[in-house]
Amino acid sequence: xxxxxxxxxxxxAPLDRARNxxxxxxxxxxxxxxxxxxxxxxxxxxxxxxxxxxxxxxxxMVTFMVFVVLPTLAACIYYAFIASDRYVSxxxxxxxxxxxxxxxxxxxxxGLAAASIVRDTQIVTAYVVSRAAVEKLQDEIDLRxxxxxxxxxxxxxxxxxxPIEEFVRYWEGMVSTSIAMPAGIVELSVSAxxxxxxxxxxDRVVAISEELINDQNDRINQDAIKSAADDLERATARLTKAxxxxxxxxxxxxxxxxxxxxxxxxQLLTETRGKxxxxxxxxxxxxxxLSSDNPQMQIVxxxxxxxxxxxxxxxxxxxxxxxxxxxxxxxxxxxFSELELEKSIAERLYAGAAANLEAARILAEQKQMYLNTFVxxxxxxxxxxxxxxxxxxxxxxxxxxxxxIVLGLATLVRNHMA
Numbered sequence: 309x310x311x312x313x314x315x316x317x318x319x320x321a322p323l324d325r326a327r328n329x330x331x332x333x334x335x336x337x338x339x340x341x342x343x344x345x346x347x348x349x350x351x352x353x354x355x356x357x358x359x360x361x362x363x364x365x366x367x368x369m370v371t372f373m374v375f376v377v378l379p380t381l382a383a384c385i386y387y388a389f390i391a392s393d394r395y396v397s398x399x400x401x402x403x404x405x406x407x408x409x410x411x412x413x414x415x416x417x418x419g420l421a422a423a424s425i426v427r428d429t430q431i432v433t434a435y436v437v438s439r440a441a442v443e444k445l446q447d448e449i450d451l452r453x454x455x456x457x458x459x460x461x462x463x464x465x466x467x468x469x470x471p472i473e474e475f476v477r478y479w480e481g482m483v484s485t486s487i488a489m490p491a492g493i494v495e496l497s498v499s500a501x502x503x504x505x506x507x508x509x510x511d512r513v514v515a516i517s518e519e520l521i522n523d524q525n526d527r528i529n530q531d532a533i534k535s536a537a538d539d540l541e542r543a544t545a546r547l548t549k550a551x552x553x554x555x556x557x558x559x560x561x562x563x564x565x566x567x568x569x570x571x572x573x574x575q576l577l578t579e580t581r582g583k584x585x586x587x588x589x590x591x592x593x594x595x596x597x598l599s600s601d602n603p604q605m606q607i608v609x610x611x612x613x614x615x616x617x618x619x620x621x622x623x624x625x626x627x628x629x630x631x632x633x634x635x636x637x638x639x640x641x642x643x644f645s646e647l648e649l650e651k652s653i654a655e656r657l658y659a660g661a662a663a664n665l666e667a668a669r670i671l672a673e674q675k676q677m678y679l680n681t682f683v684x685x686x687x688x689x690x691x692x693x694x695x696x697x698x699x700x701x702x703x704x705x706x707x708x709x710x711x712x713i714v715l716g717l718a719t720l721v722r723n724h725m726a
Contacts, residue, residue, distance in 0.1 A: 364722065368715060375711045380704035387699050392461045393691035397506035399496045399514050400683035403428045403521065406676055428524075428677060429492045432517050433485040436496065439476050444516050445509070451475075454505045455482070464501070483513070496685075503688045510685035518679040529672035536665035543661040547654035554647040577619060584615040 403425060435441055445451040452475060455466040466478050482499045498513060500506035591608045598605050 371715070372711060375714075376704065376707045379707045380700060383700040383703040386461075386463070387694055387696045390461050390463075391694045391696070392459070392464050392501050394464070394499045394501060394693035395503045395506045395688040395690075396692040397498050397500070397503075397510035397685045397688055398683070399498075399510055399681060399685040400493055401496070401514065401517070401679055401681040402491065402493050403432060404678060404680045406674060406678070425492055426487075428521075429487055429494060431524075432520060432679070433487065433494060435520050436485055436513060436517060437476075437480050437483060439472065441513070441516060442472070442476050442479050445512055448516075449508065449512055451479070451509070454500055454509060457501065460501050498685070499693065507685050507687045514679075514681055514685060518681075521677060521679045522675075525676050525678075528676055529668070532668040533665070533672055536661065536668040540658070540661035540665050543654065543658040547651070547658045550647065550651040550654040554644070554651055557643060557647055580615055580619050584612065584619060587612045587615060 405425065442451065452466065452468050455478065456468040457465070466475065484497045486495045487493070488495065496510065496513060498506055498510040500509055587608060591605070591612060594602075594605060594608065
């Protein structure tokens, strides 16, 4: 194409050219303003253009210093230069019974210790941190003095003027117990501010725990002896009453032994009946030779009547009442049988109660359960607490987390109100 063909057919007017130039400058200015605003927004944050953005940044920095930096710095200074060393003495023991315990349902299927052993072990662990134990230790070794020494830092030292309830809570932080199942082994840890103090206190804690077990043994044995003695006393009273009743019946009837009396009467009755038969035979034999009016026949007749009267009297003694209305022997035998039975029962009860009392006294000489301390309280060589590096780190991390949560909530509220 030639140069003449590329030339416009009509020239642009100066007025249109000025209008086009003005429009282009306006578009360029608008694009420049938009580019500056976007860059400022990405460079300085979305809150810069808002009212109070500077104040919010100031508050953020101040709260970070107050709630994160200062507590962490204070914790570093305290744990590095001020906090007193705490030594821990450890002992291990178990509560053992003298006789093999009977396995309950849970122990049979799980292999855990019997419920009675677990109960006794928990009694000991609960006693260690109780007020009773604190008062006993205070009376024996002046427990407060170990934790109120002047060399202990102000946060760890206990004020000796505070009441016993406060000291019990303080003691709970200085002693700990744990039970290792299934053997039921107790691990006792006692903290103090010197190795010697920790061991001395741990020794006394083990000692009072053993005294608690011994007291329980004594109480169990005393209860068993008292119960057996009460049973023996009741059996003795019953036996005495039975013997007195039997003696009273014997005195009233004049019979010492109804069985022997019956045997004696039966024997006499048998002999008398035999004698009567002999006399009757003699009478019948003589009757054939002599008349009934003969003196010999009269004598035999009288003998027969006398023996028959004796037989009737003996039979009456067994089966009826005499003229003096004395009790018949059969009735006396029934009464005496009841009294003899009561006496026999009372004697057996007395013998059983006496045997139980003797067994209770023998068992009282043995320990039903005892504290088996197989690891004596140790003398610590180095302090276990405080954790001088870990503690400040955890405190700083906790403060930072709490501050971050509060700051996040404040930011959400500010965005919502914007």
